[in-house]
Amino acid sequence: MPSFRALPQTQAKAVRVPVSQATVDCGIYCDGTRLPGRYTHNAAQDKVRELRDEGRNAFVWIGFHEPDERQMQTVADVFGLHPLAVEDAVHAHQRPKLERYDDTLFLVLKTVTYVEHDSIRHAREIVETGEIMVFVGPDFVVTVRHGEHGGLAGVRKHLDASPHLLALGPYAVMHAIADHVVDGYLEVTDSIETDIDAMEEDVFSPEVRTDIECIYLLKREVVELRRAVGPLATDLQRLGAEHADLISVEILRYMGDVLDHAIKASDRIASFDEVLSSLVQAAVGKVAMQQNTDMRKISAYVAIAAVPTAIAGIYGMNFEHMPELGWTWGYPAVLTLMVLICGLLFRAFRRNHWL
Numbered sequence: 412m413p414s415f416r417a418l419p420q421t422q423a424k425a426v427r428v429p430v431s432q433a434t435v436d437c438g439i440y441c442d443g444t445r446l447p448g449r450y451t452h453n454a455a456q457d458k459v460r461e462l463r464d465e466g467r468n469a470f471v472w473i474g475f476h477e478p479d480e481r482q483m484q485t486v487a488d489v490f491g492l493h494p495l496a497v498e499d500a501v502h503a504h505q506r507p508k509l510e511r512y513d514d515t516l517f518l519v520l521k522t523v524t525y526v527e528h529d530s531i532r533h534a535r536e537i538v539e540t541g542e543i544m545v546f547v548g549p550d551f552v553v554t555v556r557h558g559e560h561g562g563l564a565g566v567r568k569h570l571d572a573s574p575h576l577l578a579l580g581p582y583a584v585m586h587a588i589a590d591h592v593v594d595g596y597l598e599v600t601d602s603i604e605t606d607i608d609a610m611e612e613d614v615f616s617p618e619v620r621t622d623i624e625c626i627y628l629l630k631r632e633v634v635e636l637r638r639a640v641g642p643l644a645t646d647l648q649r650l651g652a653e654h655a656d657l658i659s660v661e662i663l664r665y666m667g668d669v670l671d672h673a674i675k676a677s678d679r680i681a682s683f684d685e686v687l688s689s690l691v692q693a694a695v696g697k698v699a700m701q702q703n704t705d706m707r708k709i710s711a712y713v714a715i716a717a718v719p720t721a722i723a724g725i726y727g728m729n730f731e732h733m734p735e736l737g738w739t740w741g742y743p744a745v746l747t748l749m750v751l752i753c754g755l756l757f758r759a760f761r762r763n764h765w766l
Contacts, residue, residue: 430485433478435556436567441469443574456489459550470581472552474563483555490551493517500544503557507639509646511654518545518585518646520592521639522561525602531610531625537632538599540639543592545585552584566591582662589647589669596640596676600683603633607686614693620701623694630687637680644673711760718756719749 430452437455439446441462450458455471462469473486480501487497493512499505499519510517522541528534541558554563566587570576576583606629614621647670651663658666722745726733738744760766 428479428482430478430482433475433482435474435476435562436564437471437473438567439469439471440577441467443468443576443578445571445577452486452489456551463550468578468580470550470552472554472567472581472584474554474556474567476556478555486553490546490548490553491515492546492553496544496546500546500555503542503544505542505544507641507643507646509650511657514657515546515548516585516654516657518547518589519543520545520589520643522556522558522592523595523599523636523639524560525599531606531628532622534628537603537606537629538636540635543588545588547581547585550581552581554588561592561595563588563591579659579662582658583665586662586665586669589666590672593643593669593672593676596636597672597679599636600676600679603629603636603683604679607683607690611686611690614690614697621694621697623691623698626687626690626694630684630691633680633683633687637677637684640673640677640680644670644677647673707765711756711765715753715756715760718752722749 434452437450437452439448439450439455439458439462446458450471452471452473455473459469459471475482475486478486478501483497483501486492487494492515496510496512496515496517499517505519507521508519520543522543524539524541526534526536526539528537531537539558539560541556541561543557543561543563544555546553546555556563570584570587576587610626610629613619614626647666650658650666650670655663726745757766
C-alpha cells in the first residue's frame with residue numbers, strides 16, 4: 412500500500428481520501444437489534460458509549476475494504492487499536508493468526524475462493540486468496556477485507572436476522588465471520604476434490620496422454636490452500652485456554668464448531684497433498700513409459716528404413732563388376748527384395764507391439 416510519510420505536505424493533502432470511501436458498512440447493535448440510521452465511525456462509537464452508560468448491551472460493527480494508512484489510523488485513534496495490528500491490517504499478506512492486545516483480539520483469516528474453469532489444461536489459477544482482519548473489543552468490531560471476494564454482506568444480513576446471536580456481543584460477530592470463512596474452505600476443497608478425481612482418472616487412463624504440468628498446477632494450488640488453512644486451527648485451539656476471560660462460554664462452544672470444520676478442511680487438504688504427490692510419481696512413470704513406447708516406434712521405423720537404404724547404398728557405389736548389374740530383371744528384383752524385407756520387419760515389430 413502507498414505510504415504518505417515521504418510526500419510533501421501539499422501533495423499528501425491532495426491525495427487524502429475520507430474514511431467513508433473505504434467504509435463498507437457501519438452499524439450499531441443494541442440488545443441484539445441493529446439500530447436504524449447511518450453513522451460515521453466517530454458518531455457510532457459515541458452512540459455506543461452513551462447506550463452502554465445507560466446499561467444497554469451495545470456495540471458497533473464497522474467494515475472496511477482495503478483502507479490506506481491514514482484511513483486506518485483515523486479509525487485506530489477512535490477505537491484504540493494497537494499500531495502493530497493496524498500496520499498488519501493495512502499492508503495485508505499476513506499468515507492466519509490470533510493475537511491479543513490488552514482487551515482487544517486481532518484475528519487474521521485467509522479467505523479462499525475457487526476459480527471456475529472449463530479444463531485444468533487451460534487454467535492458470537484454481538484458488539484465489541484474500542484476507543479478513545477482525546478487531547474485537549468490549550464494544551466494537553472492526554473488520555478489514557483485502558481482495559475482491561469474501562464479502563461479509565451475507566454474514567451481516569444473517570446476523571441482523573438473528574437477535575439471539577447478536578445479544579451475545581461483539582464476539583458473536585467474530586464467530587460468524589470465522590464460520591463463514593471456514594465454510595468457504597470446505598466448499599473449495601469439494602471443488603478441488605473434483606479436479607483431483609478428474610486428474611487421477613486421466614493419469615491412470617492408458618490411452619490418454621498425461622500433461623504433468625496440470626498436476627504441478629494443482630499441487631501448487633493445494634500448497635497455497637494449506638498455507639491459508641493450516642495455521643488457523645492451531646490458533647483457534649488456543650482460544651479457550653488463553654482468552655476465556657474475554658469470550659463467553661457460549662461463544663467458545665460456537666468457536667469449537669468452527670475449529671472442528673477447520674481441522675476437517677486441513678485434514679482434507681493434507682490428503683490432497685498426498686494424493687497429488689502420488690499422482691506426480693505415477694505421471695512421471697507414465698510419461699517415461701510413453702517416451703519408451705515412442706522410442707521403440709522410432710527404432711522400429713529406423714530399422715525398416717535401414718534395409719532399402721543399405722541396398723541402395725551398395726548399388727550406388729558404381730563399381731563395374733557388381734552382382735546382377737547386367738541382368739534385365741535386376742532392378743525390379745532388388746525393389747521386390749526391399750519391399751519383402753521391409754514387410755517382414757514391419758510384421759515382426761507389429762507382432763512384438765513395437766508398432
